Amino acid sequence: MEITLTVNGAAKTVDVADNALLVDVLRESLGLTGTHVGCDTSQCGACVVHMNGDAVKSCTVLAGQADGADVTTIEGIGDPDALHPMQEAFRDNHALQCGFCTPGMIMSAIDLVQKGGGALDEAAVRDGLEGNLCRCTGYHNIVKAVLAAQSNG
Amino acid sequence: MYQFNYHRPSTLDEATSLMAGAADGVYLSGGMTLIPTLKQRLASPSDVIDLGAIPGLTGVTVNDGTVSVGGMTRHAEVAASDAIPALADLASRIGDAHVRNRGTIGGSLANSDPAADYPAALVALCGTVHTTTRSIAASDYFTGLFETALHDGEIVTSVDFCMPEAAAYEKFPNPASRYAVVGVMVARCPGCICVGVTGAGACAFRATALEEALAAGFSPDAVDGVGIDHSEFNSDIHASAEFRGHLVGVLTKRAVARIA
Numbered sequence: 161m162e163i164t165l166t167v168n169g170a171a172k173t174v175d176v177a178d179n180a181l182l183v184d185v186l187r188e189s190l191g192l193t194g195t196h197v198g199c200d201t202s203q204c205g206a207c208v209v210h211m212n213g214d215a216v217k218s219c220t221v222l223a224g225q226a227d228g229a230d231v232t233t234i235e236g237i238g239d240p241d242a243l244h245p246m247q248e249a250f251r252d253n254h255a256l257q258c259g260f261c262t263p264g265m266i267m268s269a270i271d272l273v274q275k276g277g278g279a280l281d282e283a284a285v286r287d288g289l290e291g292n293l294c295r296c297t298g299y300h301n302i303v304k305a306v307l308a309a310q311s312n313g
Numbered sequence: 314m315y316q317f318n319y320h321r322p323s324t325l326d327e328a329t330s331l332m333a334g335a336a337d338g339v340y341l342s343g344g345m346t347l348i349p350t351l352k353q354r355l356a357s358p359s360d361v362i363d364l365g366a367i368p369g370l371t372g373v374t375v376n377d378g379t380v381s382v383g384g385m386t387r388h389a390e391v392a393a394s395d396a397i398p399a400l401a402d403l404a405s406r407i408g409d410a411h412v413r414n415r416g417t418i419g420g421s422l423a424n425s426d427p428a429a430d431y432p433a434a435l436v437a438l439c440g441t442v443h444t445t446t447r448s449i450a451a452s453d454y455f456t457g458l459f460e461t462a463l464h465d466g467e468i469v470t471s472v473d474f475c476m477p478e479a480a481a482y483e484k485f486p487n488p489a490s491r492y493a494v495v496g497v498m499v500a501r502c503p504g505c506i507c508v509g510v511t512g513a514g515a516c517a518f519r520a521t522a523l524e525e526a527l528a529a530g531f532s533p534d535a536v537d538g539v540g541i542d543h544s545e546f547n548s549d550i551h552a553s554a555e556f557r558g559h560l561v562g563v564l565t566k567r568a569v570a571r572i573a
Contacts, residue, residue, distance in 0.1 A: 161319065178319035178361075179351075202349055203489075205411065214389070214414040220348045221415070222341070224319045225365055268410065290491070291409025 163227040167192070168236030176223040183207045183218035185226070186233055194234040194263050198293070205292030208264035209233045215271035217291070234263035237270065246270050246309045255305035257296035265292050269306045280310055315351045318360045325445055325468060328362055332466045335360035340468060342385060342420030345412050370419070370470060378476045384419030384443075384469040391418060399480035399498065400438070403430050406484065408491050419469035422454075425461045425516055427547060428492035432517030433482065437498035437509025438474040445470060455516035477502045481571040483564040484512070487551055494552050495560035499568035501531065508565055513546050513557045523565050532573050533566040 164173045167190060174189045186192045186209065195218060198206030202220040209218045210232040238244035243251070246266050256262045272288040273280065280288070285306045286299070294302060318335075322328040332338045339358040341347055342365075350356045364370065370385035373394040380396040392405035392413060407413055407421075407430050421431045422442060432455060434440070440451040444467045454462050463469070477500040484496035493512035497520075500507045506527045508520040526535045543558030552560070
């Protein structure tokens with residue numbers, strides 16, 4: 161079947177299998193491999209993207225469900241010369257070690273800060289990142305980075 | 314991933330027709346349970362019928378002491394609603410942020426996972442499940458483990474809750490999944506006190522012995538000495554039936570303490 165969606169601001173029409181996942185469309189059809197597949201069981205959050213303004217696990221969204229949706233991936237938030245403030249904060253706070261969880265962490269964190277109204281404390285950030293796992297266990301610096309990004313506006 | 318035919322109807326009639334014509338169809342709501350289930354091949358439907366493009370099934374509205382939640386309303390939207398603070402609090406603690414952005418109340422209630430959160434609210438807030446064909450009272454809705462009174466092809470269109478004077482939800486979450494090992498909602502309404510329990514048994518139920526004790530005196534101490542029969546409770550790697558029985562009492566006390 162054919163689906164049409166907006167990915168990082170550009171309209172894309174993709175031919176997909178009925179049982180394809182959104183993460184398959186992003187990685188395999190569109191070559192956007194910044195979105196990672198970690199557990200493939202909706203637990204680790206490495207595949208988090210924004211869909212119609214909300215952070216979602218793209219391994220647990222069917223391609224058909226994303227028909228007509230506006231999707232933003234890690235590739236769509238900044239570029240090497242002009243990082244997104246959240247990416248800057250992760251770099252400044254050493255909030256990544258191996259980097260595998262980082263795209264999902266950053267997409268979750270952006271959604272969290274955008275909806276937090278500037279009022280997030282450490283506990284709220286830890287609670288908000290409940291669905292993202294870092295197997296390097298680098299959580300302290302990730303939380304610091306998210307709070308720094310919130311302060312930097 | 315398991316092979317199936319995917320459909321995206323734009324009306325309820327179209328959805329029920331597709332279901333009637335499918336060899337073995339299943340409705341897809343938010344997909345937070347169904348999609349992992351398909352991946353693990355624990356379900357093998359011929360057809361997946363996505364309810365996501367049908368308009369008019371979302372939102373929280375308040376009307377004359379009743380709060381109505383559309384069947385496709387996502388947990389995050391209920392969590393952000395101020396209609397019933399205890400219901401919003403319950404929704405805010407389902408799964409994680411990403412699950413709450415996709416999972417729906419209709420999907421949760423249709424699935425009737427014994428450890429899901431919403432069932433405790435449905436029974437404690439004297440809810441009503443409205444479907445494409447009828448209305449089902451909470452007391453008739455849950456019939457067993459992953460079993461409800463829903464017939465084949467029936468779709469949950471909205472869920473009504475009675476507005477309580479005060480209510481609170483307490484749960485002992487599984488530390489990994491955030492499902493309720495046990496969850497208890499206590500609701501105080503004009504003329505009744507309801508205690509809805511999830512996680513403990515095959516499906517959600519009202520703890521009538523606790524309700525009677527609280528009706529005699531609404532305080533945490535009233536829970537002391539009330540025997541919880543755990544003989545039919547769930548027992549698994551997370552908790553024994555006896556421990557779940559203990560949790561029912563502890564969580565009820567905590568919920569009462571928050572609203573007494």
